[in-house]
Amino acid sequence: MRLWLIALFALCCLWPAQAKTIVYQRHQAKEDPQLRYVTAVLELAIRESGVAYSPRISALVMVQSRGLDELRRNTGLIDLTWTMTSAQREREVLPIRIPIDRGLIGWRVALLKQHRLADFARIDSLQALKRYRAGQMHDWPDTPILRSNGLKVDTSDQYESLFKMLAAGRFDYFPRSLIEVREEWLAHAEMGLAVEPTLLIRYPAALYFFVSKQNRQLAADLERGLNKAVREGKLQALFEQHFGSLLKELNVSGRRVIELRNPLLPPQTPLQRPELWYRPGE
Structure with missing residues (x-):
């Protein structure tokens, strides 16, 4: 009996853990212009986190405020959304303070x-x-x-x-x-x-992943994965793959710039980390 229990325990340790599902928000756009890139970033963060998650899109279409409210109330309808940060949003839901858009x-x-x-x-x-x-x-x-x-x-x-x-x-x-x-x-x-x-x-702004304040483990896992991807240059490479030619095509460095203030920008925004932000010509 003892040998059988030992064998069963060893088998359980070797059996891969079932992936936890992450349901992310389906936005209103007929063809969401951010979706391909953001889901690629999410998959990268999951891989680099070392935790088994399986992302899938929500069945229900929602505007930004509805998705954030679902997370604030922790209804379980969605686990994650991405949107521009603001001080109010960071008070109500949990931000993962890595700008997945590099500020764009x-x-x-x-x-x-x-x-x-x-x-x-x-x-x-x-x-x-x-x-x-x-x-x-x-x-x-x-x-x-x-x-x-x-x-x-x-x-x-x-x-x-x-x-x-x-x-x-x-x-x-x-x-x-x-x-x-x-x-x-x-x-x-x-x-x-x-x-x-x-x-x-x-204007200074950041697009973050947001989760419910009751889902701190998911936030910690994704933050760890994103930081690892930044350290190893993988997030920057993914950004370049999706937007490098587009930014040249839009002639970003040749445009006249009108700078605006952003009074909604939280003081915790990691502006002191230059590796997180896009700079023309990099």
């Missing part, structure tokens, strides 16, 4: 109607930009950031409606991050929109 969520170029290109080619200051109306989602941190800098913003509670509103002339431009704009432009090619080629609107 705050580097914005304008989607606009073709006939507006000449107008925006003449913009050379924040004051000049204030003449035009931007469009954003009602629950995105970008909305109060833009407004706090004196910019006019119209909002919608439906992501796809913003493209229709832009095409219909309800507002003048839709500021989109460098990691989103090309996919969004291609997905709405029939609307006659253009990517403005001369201007960059920039």
